[in-house]
Amino acid sequence: MTLGRIVTNSTALADVPAPADTLAFHAALPGYAASPLHELPTLAAELGLDAVYVKDESSRFGLPAFKFLGASWAIARMLGGGADLDDLARRAWTLGVRRLTTATDGNHGRAVAHMARLLGLEATIYVPATCAPARMEAIAGEGADVVTVAAGYDAAVRASIADAAADPSARAANDADLDGTSPFGEWVIEGYGTLFAEAAAQLDAPVDVLVLQLGVGAFAAAGVRWAVAGGVRAIGSEPRGAACIAASLHAGVPVTLATSHTTMACLDAESPSAAGWSTLKHGMEAVIVLEDAESDEAMRGLAALGIESGESGAAGFAGLVALITDPSCASLRRQARRVLVISTEGATDPRRYAEVVGR
Numbered sequence: 001m002t003l004g005r006i007v008t009n010s011t012a013l014a015d016v017p018a019p020a021d022t023l024a025f026h027a028a029l030p031g032y033a034a035s036p037l038h039e040l041p042t043l044a045a046e047l048g049l050d051a052v053y054v055k056d057e058s059s060r061f062g063l064p065a066f067k068f069l070g071a072s073w074a075i076a077r078m079l080g081g082g083a084d085l086d087d088l089a090r091r092a093w094t095l096g097v098r099r100l101t102t103a104t105d106g107n108h109g110r111a112v113a114h115m116a117r118l119l120g121l122e123a124t125i126y127v128p129a130t131c132a133p134a135r136m137e138a139i140a141g142e143g144a145d146v147v148t149v150a151a152g153y154d155a156a157v158r159a160s161i162a163d164a165a166a167d168p169s170a171r172a173a174n175d176a177d178l179d180g181t182s183p184f185g186e187w188v189i190e191g192y193g194t195l196f197a198e199a200a201a202q203l204d205a206p207v208d209v210l211v212l213q214l215g216v217g218a219f220a221a222a223g224v225r226w227a228v229a230g231g232v233r234a235i236g237s238e239p240r241g242a243a244c245i246a247a248s249l250h251a252g253v254p255v256t257l258a259t260s261h262t263t264m265a266c267l268d269a270e271s272p273s274a275a276g277w278s279t280l281k282h283g284m285e286a287v288i289v290l291e292d293a294e295s296d297e298a299m300r301g302l303a304a305l306g307i308e309s310g311e312s313g314a315a316g317f318a319g320l321v322a323l324i325t326d327p328s329c330a331s332l333r334r335q336a337r338r339v340l341v342i343s344t345e346g347a348t349d350p351r352r353y354a355e356v357v358g359r
């Protein structure tokens with residue numbers, strides 16, 4: 001399937017769940033701080049907008065991406081909830097849970113491994129063959145076993161599920177729910193709600209557009225729920241090399257694509273998560289399909305503004321730039337005056353970051 005620059009979603013706005021209230025849970029965890037929201041007035045003026053905001057997730061609970069928000073909340077729910085980390089660790093012990101497994105392109109697996117370590121659990125993290133060595137080292141640095149799968153993201157998800165199914169003391173903790181059978185994917189979306197609740201409190205006035213980068217769509221589902229509840233238009237941005245959500249919205253049903261390749265490695269998904277699909281179908285207005293060079297350019301642009309952002313982190317900003325400056329996105333531009341994007345990670349592959357940004 002060849003996708004154009006924009007895939008518009010013809011499904012009417014409806015049936016989008018309210019965002020989850022997970023802020024109190026995260027705020028009670030050690031090391032919590034709201035991530036910064038930067039207003040960029042000079043850039044807004046250059047783009048002819050009234051305001052541009054970038055929420056900067058390059059440091060979350062000591063990790064360089066937003067993903068711990070989803071992993072920590074979802075693992076807590078899997079364990080039946082708990083007052084604090086000690087309580088959760090006790091519950092894991094009582095339930096006989098000793099090990100967590102998940103697939104990852106880097107950030108989710110690192111977050112699961114970090115939470116496992118905090119709870120005194122082991123972690124086995126399955127990565128696709130294309131995962132950057134620095135991301136694997138960071139996961140191993142959390143004390144996890146890293147297992148490479150000679151295929152893409154979906155195969156890594158299946159490997160982690162098979163592993164957990166074969167071991168009564170293990171539980172799968174995937175952000176992608178491939179077939180709608182596990183509640184974990186929905187809990188991950190809920191956990192990301194904290195990021196948007198923080199943004200709501202930090203914004204001095206409402207935005208009218210939110211641009212969200214897409215991997216399996218869990219992050220964007222959380223953003224769409226927040227956006228729809230506040231009357232904000234939600235627009236996706238997705239790499240052409242892994243545009244499974246754009247393809248799915250185009251088809252009207254979830255579509256699996258054999259992954260080609262994108263430098264936006266953490267967005268390199270093959271299938272939408274079943275947990276977020278309905279939210280995206282009923283709440284995301286359109287997807288802008290990005291070329292890899294656009295996220296590199298966005299990394300440089302954000303670096304020049306003092307914000308460290310990796311390839312996938314900068315993809316929302318790349319979508320914003322395309323939305324406002326590319327003639328082929330003109331049909332989506334109406335009423336875009338105040339725009340919010342999330343820089344979802346820092347330099348999680350430092351070698352490539354240095355190559356792209358020049359420092």
Ligand SMILES: Cc1ncc(COP(=O)(O)O)c(C=O)c1O
Pocket residue numbers: 065066067105107108175213214215216217218219220266267269312313344345
């Ligand atoms: C930095 C970063 N941004 C965005 C995403 C997209 O999230 P999702 O896969 O839920 O669409 C990911 C996913 O791993 C990520 O690591």
